[in-house]
Amino acid sequence: MKAPAVDYVRSRSLAEAVDLLAKDRGEARVIAGGQSLVAMMNLRVASPGLLIDISRLPELSTVSDDADAVTVGACVTHAAIEDGRGTDPSRGLMPRVAASLAYRAIRNRGTIGGSLALSDPAAEWPAVLTALDAEVMVCGPGGRRPIRCTEFTTGIFETNLAADEIIESVRIPKLSASARWGYLKLCRKSGEFASALAVIVGDRGRGFARVVLGAANGAPLVLHEVSRVVCENGCEAIRDAIAADLDRAADRHFDEFQRNLLSVAAMRAVQQVLQ
């Protein structure tokens, strides 16, 4: 189908975009790559009154690097991450994730900030950035504030981003040289959204380990027990820990098939680290 009627403005700065968004009282949507938003408009699932285009703001397209972390602008594309343009804080995890995300034609336009803002439950970045303990910087009329990824996505397409706020960047802590990661996306066809997604980051150098599931009927699901076991005991007794963590997530109402998929994904991701 075709998109419904809409107004369009290409903002000249982030401040102008925030201003336009604040003035519009809920009818406006920010558009970056548009790879979900335009599809949703074509399907008439979304019909914003105004599109505020931030895709070409130079301040949102940079990758900057300091001692502890790399800050990736909200409008950096998946393809840029796949190709390793700009410093990679994740020792290969983020390029690998980006390469598994949709198709190259989509990755050339879709952005990391857009993926977070939409927070599709099966999307890659909300889960992976949670596993990397990243922090989202958002900008609104009252100024800027950081939100940790663990608190950013709150549910299915639900986030802590206020209606008048725009994602500016994501700050990702650098993994140490001894860090290991595993990533597994189960889907029936390359490039589709995941049926189950698991990511594990173990960084003994920083005393940090986190195992996260995506496509888990809500916000990225942190497997706290598995994360603790990975951190303390290496990777022993992982299977029991995964089962225990999934038992605790009774509110997700996984059916047997889905529970098995998620648990297999978590196991395989952990095995990648053990190998």
Added chain:
Amino acid sequence: MTAIRLRINGAAVTDDVPPRLSLADFLRERRNLTGTHLGCEHGICGACTILVDGEPARSCLMLAAACDEREITTIEGFSGDRVIDALRRNFHRHHALQCGYCTPAMLITARDLILRQRAGSEREIREGLAGNICRCTGYTNIVTAIAEAAKEIGKEAPNA
């Protein structure tokens, strides 16, 4: 209406477009560039793939209004492109199309795979084509044609 100035297949174009108009419909209906095809109109089938500033993109998922100052290349704009020439020859030789609906976007996607050196094996080619759906061929001949074109390009002077 949004005023846009862009380049399409090398030529400067100026127009006023309603913001809801997709780049695909702009190209097909206002510029008569009907080699860009529309299948699903939500980014899954890949039939509308074109180049935006030299990189493949879905023209159904871009608004024409957002293409001010962009450089667009459609399947009509590749004359003299040696990779597309090699692909066209091999699609013909290996019978890599039946109805032809997916073909323009298959060529553009395959060209990108070859230029990014992602057409080195059957598996790599199949992975790279996952976002372009063909409902006729079963892909076998498309994959063969791309593999052969990649070999031909690889044998040429390595200045790609």
